[in-house]
Amino acid sequence: MNAPRVSIIILNWNGWRDTIECLESVYRITYPNYDVIVVDNGSKDNSIEKIKEYAEGRIEVNSKFFEYNPNNKPIKVFEINEDDAGKGRFNRLLYEKFDVDRRMILIKNKNNYGFAGGNNVGIKFALSVLNPDYVLLLNNDTVVDRYFLTELVKVAESDENTGIVGPKIYYYDYNGRSDVINFTGADLVLWRGAEKRYGFRDIDKGQWDRIMSIDKIEGSCMLVREEVFKEVGLFDEKFFCYWEETDLCFRAKNKGYKIVYVPQARIWHKVSATSGGEINxxxxxxxxxxxxxxxxxxxxxxxxxxxxxxxxxxxxxxxxxxxxxxxxxxxxxxxxxxxxxxxxxxxxxxxxxxxxx
Known part of the structure; x- marks a missing residue:
C-alpha cells in the first residue's frame, strides 16, 4: 500500500537562516512520499537567493539537532511566481522525475500576506496541482524529528474522522535545554477567549505521552486532511497571523472532524522568531x-x-x-x-x- 502523499508547506518571510535549517531537517525524514513547498511572503532580505544557494549545496547548515547532509545536494528548485501558482502553471511531469529529497517548489509571493494568506497560496497550489492526501503546515523556525511525519500520518490514517493532527512541540532552546515542552495540544475556554494549553514549559518526562483528542493544534506544525480544506475552507485571511489555526480547528471540529495530538511526533520551535519575541x-x-x-x-x-x-x-x-x-x-x-x-x-x-x- 502506497504511503499517502503529503505536501509540506513552509512559509518564509525574511527568515532564510531559519528556513534552511528547517529544510535540512525535513530532507532527513523517513517518510517516503512528500513534497516540499517553500512559499516566500515577499521577503526583502535576499531569502530567495539564499534558499537557492542552500539547495545548490553552497550553504552548509549547522544545527545542534543533526549533521549536515551533502549527499542529497543539489536539490532541484522549481521556482514559480504567485500568479503562475494561482493558475496551476507547473511542469509536474518533470518535477515527478526527482526523488522526494532532491526537489523543492519555491513560490514567490508579491507581498507579505501574513501566516493565513501566505499559507493559503501554498495550500491552493498543492490541492490543485499535486493532489495530496494531506497538507502539512510547518513553521520555518522549526526543526523536525526524522520520524515525525510517519507518526502523524499513522495516527491520521487510523481514523477517517481525524481531520487535523499535530506533534509534541519543544522549545528549540529553553535556557540551554531542548527537552522543555512548548505545546502538547490545547482546549478552548470560549467565554474567556483563551485556551487551556497542555504541557506548557514542562520538562518532558513522558507525562504527555498519550494521544489526545483536543480542540486545537498549533499552526507551527499541523497535518490537515485535504477533505478538511475542501469542506470547511482555508485559513481566514482577516486574521493575518495568530488565531487563524484556532479558527480552522474550530470550524473543522464543528463539521465532525477530530483534532488529535500525537506525542510520538516531535519538533522543536524557535518560538515567535518571526514576530520578534513573545512580548512585543x-x-x-x-x-x-x-x-x-x-x-x-x-x-x-x-x-x-x-x-x-x-x-x-x-x-x-x-x-x-x-x-x-x-x-x-x-x-x-x-x-x-x-x-x-x-x-x-x-x-x-x-x-x-x-x-x-
Missing part, C-alpha cells in the same frame, strides 16, 4: 484583535457577551498590571488597547455583514 506590540495587538474577531465570527450571543464582560471587567486590568508593572512596557499595553479597538471594529463589521449571511 505587534504580536500583542494582533492576539487581542484576533481573539475578538474569532468571538464575533464563531460564538453565539451568550458566549460572546460573556467573553466581552470578561475582557472589560478582568482582562483589561490584568494585562494593565502585567504589561505596565511586570514588563514595564507602556507600548505593549497601548498595543493591547489598540487591538481591542481594532477587534471591536472589525468584529462589528463582520457580524453585521459576512458571518450572518
Amino acid at each position: 506590540p505587534f504580536k500583542i495587538r494582533l492576539l487581542i484583535r484576533n481573539s475578538l474577531l474569532f468571538a464575533f465570527k464563531n460564538l453565539d450571543f451568550h458566549l460572546r457577551e460573556m467573553f466581552l464582560l470578561y475582557l472589560f471587567l478582568v482582562a483589561l486590568w490584568k494585562y494593565l498590571a502585567i504589561y505596565l508593572f511586570y514588563y514595564k512596557s507602556p507600548k505593549v499595553y497601548i498595543a493591547f488597547l489598540n487591538g481591542i479597538l481594532a477587534g471591536l471594529k472589525i468584529g462589528k463589521i463582520d457580524v453585521n455583514n459576512e458571518y450572518q449571511n
Whole structure:
C-alpha cells in the first residue's frame, strides 16, 4: 500500500537562516512520499537567493539537532511566481522525475500576506496541482524529528474522522535545554477567549505521552486532511497571523472532524522568531484583535457577551498590571488597547455583514 502523499508547506518571510535549517531537517525524514513547498511572503532580505544557494549545496547548515547532509545536494528548485501558482502553471511531469529529497517548489509571493494568506497560496497550489492526501503546515523556525511525519500520518490514517493532527512541540532552546515542552495540544475556554494549553514549559518526562483528542493544534506544525480544506475552507485571511489555526480547528471540529495530538511526533520551535519575541506590540495587538474577531465570527450571543464582560471587567486590568508593572512596557499595553479597538471594529463589521449571511 502506497504511503499517502503529503505536501509540506513552509512559509518564509525574511527568515532564510531559519528556513534552511528547517529544510535540512525535513530532507532527513523517513517518510517516503512528500513534497516540499517553500512559499516566500515577499521577503526583502535576499531569502530567495539564499534558499537557492542552500539547495545548490553552497550553504552548509549547522544545527545542534543533526549533521549536515551533502549527499542529497543539489536539490532541484522549481521556482514559480504567485500568479503562475494561482493558475496551476507547473511542469509536474518533470518535477515527478526527482526523488522526494532532491526537489523543492519555491513560490514567490508579491507581498507579505501574513501566516493565513501566505499559507493559503501554498495550500491552493498543492490541492490543485499535486493532489495530496494531506497538507502539512510547518513553521520555518522549526526543526523536525526524522520520524515525525510517519507518526502523524499513522495516527491520521487510523481514523477517517481525524481531520487535523499535530506533534509534541519543544522549545528549540529553553535556557540551554531542548527537552522543555512548548505545546502538547490545547482546549478552548470560549467565554474567556483563551485556551487551556497542555504541557506548557514542562520538562518532558513522558507525562504527555498519550494521544489526545483536543480542540486545537498549533499552526507551527499541523497535518490537515485535504477533505478538511475542501469542506470547511482555508485559513481566514482577516486574521493575518495568530488565531487563524484556532479558527480552522474550530470550524473543522464543528463539521465532525477530530483534532488529535500525537506525542510520538516531535519538533522543536524557535518560538515567535518571526514576530520578534513573545512580548512585543505587534504580536500583542494582533492576539487581542484576533481573539475578538474569532468571538464575533464563531460564538453565539451568550458566549460572546460573556467573553466581552470578561475582557472589560478582568482582562483589561490584568494585562494593565502585567504589561505596565511586570514588563514595564507602556507600548505593549497601548498595543493591547489598540487591538481591542481594532477587534471591536472589525468584529462589528463582520457580524453585521459576512458571518450572518
